[in-house]
Amino acid sequence: MDYGRFFEDAVAAIRxxxxxxxxxxxxxxxxRFPFAHHHTPRxxxxxxxxxxxxxxxxxxxxxxxxxxxxxxxxxGTGAGGTRNISGTNHLHVMLEEELADLHGxxxxxxxxxxxxxxxxxxxxxxxxxxxxxxxxDSMNHASMIEGIRMSRCPKxxxxxxxxxxxxxxxxxxxxxxxxxxxxxxVYSMDGDIGEIEAICDLADRYGAMTYLDEVHAVGLYGPxxxxxxxxxxxxxxxxxxxxxxxxxxxxxGGYITASSAIxxxxxxxxxxFIFTTSLAPAICAAATASVRxxxxxxxxxxxxxxxxxxxxxxxxxxxxxxMDNPSHIVPVLVGDPVRCKQATDLLMxxxxxxxxxINYPTVARGTERxxxxxxxxxDDRLVDHxxxxxxxxxxxxxxxxxxxxxxAAE
Ligand SMILES: *Cc1c(COP(=O)(O)O)cnc(C)c1O
Numbered sequence: 322m323d324y325g326r327f328f329e330d331a332v333a334a335i336r337x338x339x340x341x342x343x344x345x346x347x348x349x350x351x352x353r354f355p356f357a358h359h360h361t362p363r364x365x366x367x368x369x370x371x372x373x374x375x376x377x378x379x380x381x382x383x384x385x386x387x388x389x390x391x392x393x394x395x396x397g398t399g400a401g402g403t404r405n406i407s408g409t410n411h412l413h414v415m416l417e418e419e420l421a422d423l424h425g426x427x428x429x430x431x432x433x434x435x436x437x438x439x440x441x442x443x444x445x446x447x448x449x450x451x452x453x454x455x456x457x458d459s460m461n462h463a464s465m466i467e468g469i470r471m472s473r474c475p476k477x478x479x480x481x482x483x484x485x486x487x488x489x490x491x492x493x494x495x496x497x498x499x500x501x502x503x504x505x506x507v508y509s510m511d512g513d514i515g516e517i518e519a520i521c522d523l524a525d526r527y528g529a530m531t532y533l534d535e536v537h538a539v540g541l542y543g544p545x546x547x548x549x550x551x552x553x554x555x556x557x558x559x560x561x562x563x564x565x566x567x568x569x570x571x572x573x574g575g576y577i578t579a580s581s582a583i584x585x586x587x588x589x590x591x592x593x594f595i596f597t598t599s600l601a602p603a604i605c606a607a608a609t610a611s612v613r614x615x616x617x618x619x620x621x622x623x624x625x626x627x628x629x630x631x632x633x634x635x636x637x638x639x640x641x642x643x644m645d646n647p648s649h650i651v652p653v654l655v656g657d658p659v660r661c662k663q664a665t666d667l668l669m670x671x672x673x674x675x676x677x678x679i680n681y682p683t684v685a686r687g688t689e690r691x692x693x694x695x696x697x698x699x700d701d702r703l704v705d706h707x708x709x710x711x712x713x714x715x716x717x718x719x720x721x722x723x724x725x726x727x728x729a730a731e
């Protein structure tokens with residue numbers, strides 16, 4: 322077999338579909354976010370980043386930067402081992418205490434990423450339970466889908482946020498069979514929000530555990546940044562709450578919070594937790610500082626919501642097809658992978674605006690879009706600039722302006 326040829330053809334097929342991935346070579350500038358340097362073959366240029374998940378700019382906050390620098394100077398760079406073999410640092414323990422407190426749970430467990438937290442926890446918890454069935458929202462993130470697959474448990478997918486469908490699936494299962502419902506709060510690509518309370522009601526009625534991914538909500542919602550479940554007073558009704566330290570908290574790493582028994586079980590059995598070096602102490606220190614800061618400060622959250630609402634209002638006012646939702650995410654529908662890429666290339670070349678095109682498999686085919694994430698540091702001048710640039714691109718490429726009503730999902 323000509324292996325080289327095989328992979329060249331595989332990539333060519335992806336190119337032909339218009340979904341070849343080009344990574345923007347960026348150099349972030351602490352203190353100057355949302356500006357960054359963009360490195361290209363023609364040199365370096367300053368651009369405005371409009372698609373970062375550093376939703377609040379905590380990655381450049383003095384508290385997080387100072388905590389990281391201080392930890393590097395005191396403890397050095399790497400953790401030096403897995404959690405079990407010399408890699409548990411006091412900073413890991415403190416971070417886990419902070420996170421358990423954030424969600425009002427008995428315990429927390431930190432992983433090297435939110436992806437691993439989902440994969441390792443879902444696969445282990447479901448595997449430990451005898452004969453468990455997993456009920457999974459159809460729009461769940463790839464990391465949850467992978468964890469569910471690795472558990473080798475039967476999976477039943479319910480239509481996105483469809484309570485009747487979920488209930489009909491639950492009804493058909495024996496009352497005493499183990500069940501786990503996995504879903505998200507803020508869905509990252511459409512920006513809609515899960516029916517947390519109603520799903521918890523169903524879980525209680527049919528005897529199911531609940532697993533909530535709050536990755537796009539922690540730090541951003543709730544009086545202490547505990548997410549949508551905190552905002553709605555529902556944290557105690559969820560069996561497991563999962564989050565990331567890499568988005569609103571501006572660092573890296575993922576976690577779960579739950580009862581001590583569940584955390585202990587995952588800690589003792591999940592390969593994705595056990596067999597990997599723990600997070601660097603400096604990351605733990607920065608994340609702890611970030612979580613602590615956002616537990617007491619409302620400034621960033623308030624400004625973030627105001628900015629997101631402003632961008633949505635401005636883009637809609639000029640007739641751009643903003644996909645409506647109740648969260649901070651601003652998706653603008655293009656509906657074609659090639660044109661989506663052209664639009665973002667034009668934004669970068671003509672206007673110095675960086676927005677990554679979102680294509681399949683991240684979203685369903687036909688729903689390709691720009692996913693805009695305003696932050697507290699995108700001021701009015703930058704919003705004006707964005708609005709004019711998008712209008713120019715929409716005119717140049719003759720893109721459609723129909724206001725999307727419902728989002729077509731596979
Ligand atoms: C980004 C993301 C994750 C993974 O989190 P990382 O910390 O980036 O690995 C998990 N779930 C959802 C919904 C996400 O969008």
